[in-house]
Amino acid sequence: MRRVEQMKLRKGMSVSQLVKQMNATGVLGAGKIGEAAELASEMFNDPDYTVFLTLAGPIVPAGFRRVIVDLIENECVNVLVTTGANMVHDMVEALGYRHMVGTFAAEDRSLRKENIGRIGDIYIEQEAFQGLEKWLFKTVEAIPEEKRRRISAAEFLSEIGKRIKDKESILAIATHKNVPIICPAFIDSIAGFQLWVFGQDKTLRIDPLLDTQVIMDKVYEAKKVGVIMLGGGVPKHFALFANTFREGVDAAVQITMDRPEPGGLSGASLEEAISWGKVKPKGRAVTVICDVTIAFPLIVAAALENHWKKVNR
């Protein structure tokens, strides 16, 4: 057994130094941050790893778009598994709309009148989604109809990504870097409903079983698999379950505020995942019980220390 080292904060200390101290305490939330940073660093550093990053919750609206982009550009992340919403908000930012700082204590009836949608304490004008629809329809029409007869959500999103010029767009960079964007429930997003409207008189058939094929190809070709899960939901489950076909992932980090006791997958422990073959019995897994917007930048900034090359581009 090792000691809990007492922390010592210093002026000008780097994030990486702080995280090392957290790791040295080794206990509670700080210990988990330290352990997660170490494990993420290993995933980023070892070229044998195929790294899956899963996104649930308002990752893009909360200001983590560029962080994801940098992770993809630096080849730290090889597969993205995401809610539709995060891709919607990536497009919306690409179109020049911005998320605004609001408050949880909002007058939602007033926001409704002002056409502002609220996500926690983040505001966005509904106008953004009207702009999105117009742009999306035009963009989808530019995809050859032949392709649109049967397309995976991943390929569909990569067709979109090709047509985005914004260099800080996740869709654009992921497409550019050949990182598949797996979005098993894309239709459950604002864009998904817009595509339903589009499909009333235009051709568009998304075949999600093709998305299973896309993720399975990545699973089968991987030497080692690491997965970093921001929140739970479909992205967590889809990424983990796909990996049961190779007896589980080798390394896993999840950041969540959900509890395990009610039994939902989002709050489920990574120990439980072992029983299903989602995580290898000898795999390493860390659960950080924390707001993603606090834990994720800490972990990534600490991992940066050894691995990022193009980050100051």
Place this chain on the structure above:
Amino acid sequence: MRRVEQMKLRKGMSVSQLVKQMNATGVLGAGKIGEAAELASEMFNDPDYTVFLTLAGPIVPAGFRRVIVDLIENECVNVLVTTGANMVHDMVEALGYRHMVGTFAAEDRSLRKENIGRIGDIYIEQEAFQGLEKWLFKTVEAIPEEKRRRISAAEFLSEIGKRIKDKESILAIATHKNVPIICPAFIDSIAGFQLWVFGQDKTLRIDPLLDTQVIMDKVYEAKKVGVIMLGGGVPKHFALFANTFREGVDAAVQITMDRPEPGGLSGASLEEAISWGKVKPKGRAVTVICDVTIAFPLIVAAALENHWKKVNR
């Protein structure tokens, strides 16, 4: 302002009497249970309501299969929006496999060796999913190939439902009662991955935009909409967002243990939903912060008092 009435527990008191007392306190969790029961009772009683029930988390594994079936049979629920997993576990129970009482403090490496999957403190043998695969392949082959060329998940599930004889099966009863089973992310379930295998050499194309059509038809034809949400996830979002096309639902009850602060949709308040037009500004909405397995039977048993007819069939 009204007083917080002090509770008085009595021997042999009925659930409905207890819930009435909770309503009379009017505060904290008990107050919310009281309010939710009242609102659910209104939804069940007023024939103008189209009631959407959304399922996330282990509703079927935890023992609520019959409760859902009774709600459907008594025409209290008109649309089901669910995770794939709950339908998988419904099929598995229909095939005669059973969920077992386990423990959160499990040795997951041992469970793995014994081929037992764990969901919180619920165990299930992996054998069940092998049995499911065999049965599912046979059952899907019985669906005319013509239909399989392009099918919504809802229609697919109703084809499955037709072929289940178990009278306590949600799929069977929902199909029988013409209650659509909307499952926007069905591919993200064990059955979904099995269908991917099936699709390697057999015809099966699920078109989820057809599911959007199924839910939208229900939304457009409704006079009033009530939604009861067990957990969050895709089912919560899909049900609520579909209803933005009619300016929001009239009544909403959600039961969740997720917190609002991290900004995820699952933990989001129903006030926030007003800003998006998911809940009408004059709609009534109650959030119960509670384990679904505790709150839901309380609310339903209280609502039973006035509305169920066939419940002792």
Place this chain on the structure above:
Amino acid sequence: MRRVEQMKLRKGMSVSQLVKQMNATGVLGAGKIGEAAELASEMFNDPDYTVFLTLAGPIVPAGFRRVIVDLIENECVNVLVTTGANMVHDMVEALGYRHMVGTFAAEDRSLRKENIGRIGDIYIEQEAFQGLEKWLFKTVEAIPEEKRRRISAAEFLSEIGKRIKDKESILAIATHKNVPIICPAFIDSIAGFQLWVFGQDKTLRIDPLLDTQVIMDKVYEAKKVGVIMLGGGVPKHFALFANTFREGVDAAVQITMDRPEPGGLSGASLEEAISWGKVKPKGRAVTVICDVTIAFPLIVAAALENHWKKVNR
């Protein structure tokens, strides 16, 4: 291993029938409610048990005053360990002031102006505490000065209890039934601060080490100890730690919404308590993760079935 029994809700079913079904599912929150009810019932039924009930959080303001009174009157509870606040609110109700139903979404600056204090969604007029001060000063002066020179909080509260006529007062009934009211941090309450004012020119010396004596006497004389903990805080710790002197309690039920991961005592598991000798290695312990106002009446109403005699007085 036993099966998860599927629930079946029936018209007019009693709370006790519902809780039995929850026990039959055996899993997640419902399973814990069932197990807790069984264990509480055993504590209430077996005369060898000395039962400690600990109160933290707004138990009295939320409407559970009479429930506690009935438990004491029926000799189900033998020792009360409580925050000062709950006793303050018991006095305030005895003086005829009432708690009101408010809202979490309050304008707290307006409430401040209107002299209303908020506890979650419970309101109370500050006037109540002015009334309390007047009455408290008069009442304390009626305690012989000799006693006031060195008094435990428990004896002090029993002197108060003797002077309350309200038959629904916890202080009054506990005093009448010789149930000690252990309140280790009584000074940390509104009344505590009022007593500080009182002590500026009158005699009053509370000696909390005498309270340790009071609880230790109960610990040493007990054949078996059961403890039911509503919330955590000082009451939970004081009751459990006192019992380390007899190698731990035999049975424990805790109801809390706090999480274990941050390491605080309030959210700590009862497994952890075993390592400290707070719970016997062979003791039975159940943690219910639930709002107390929902779980506690369910558990008590179910336990009522077999054990209460005077409840319809």
Place this chain on the structure above:
Amino acid sequence: MRRVEQMKLRKGMSVSQLVKQMNATGVLGAGKIGEAAELASEMFNDPDYTVFLTLAGPIVPAGFRRVIVDLIENECVNVLVTTGANMVHDMVEALGYRHMVGTFAAEDRSLRKENIGRIGDIYIEQEAFQGLEKWLFKTVEAIPEEKRRRISAAEFLSEIGKRIKDKESILAIATHKNVPIICPAFIDSIAGFQLWVFGQDKTLRIDPLLDTQVIMDKVYEAKKVGVIMLGGGVPKHFALFANTFREGVDAAVQITMDRPEPGGLSGASLEEAISWGKVKPKGRAVTVICDVTIAFPLIVAAALENHWKKVNR
């Protein structure tokens, strides 16, 4: 309304730069960290502020002893309000015993046999408390009996502090710097129970109303009051309620993982505190929903940037 600035992580970035970026996003947990750091920095910088730091949960066991010591030495903190446990663990560390890195998934029955107490994933040998008792009895006997006839917990702890040589002891440094250690429920700690044993045949009368006097003196002499609350419990309530006598604190930061919905004080919002006059209507208050061991070092390290002088001593 301002934009949510997208974060940009850089190699070698300092904690303070990261926290500034969190502040620039302005939303969710990261936004709260940014805001809290700014407010803490203001409290530390403005000599008009009397700063109260409240400690609940395993702050010392988790490795934050030196951080607290540095805050006191740098005169950033002027009053400490704490659980007894944190002072017990400070003494235990001063005696040379160490906390160890364990696991939440412990075999608590085995730990019991090995005489190891568990706090979350922190272990400590029971031997430490036997050592403490011996030392404590000797140390208390060294306090003149005259003083022991009636002593506040604060003065008692400062008598202890005088007799500790360890320069990393909170008790020692606080005593040295005249920072009162307010511990309203000191008897509810291992040392408290040891003092009860001591008191069986030696003189010791702790008078907690004297502690109220100690905190009230600080409240009355303050120009401005800032309070930083790590966890809730008695320390949070005592610090805030004392400040109702001056119409509330001017600035408040709380870090907690407790929820507001169950109505307990620990999870209560600081808006609610306004209704009680605990926080001034024009006061600034930030609640960070986070594990203290993650949020607190981030906030302090960021605040370090401008204010600490002796930190590299």
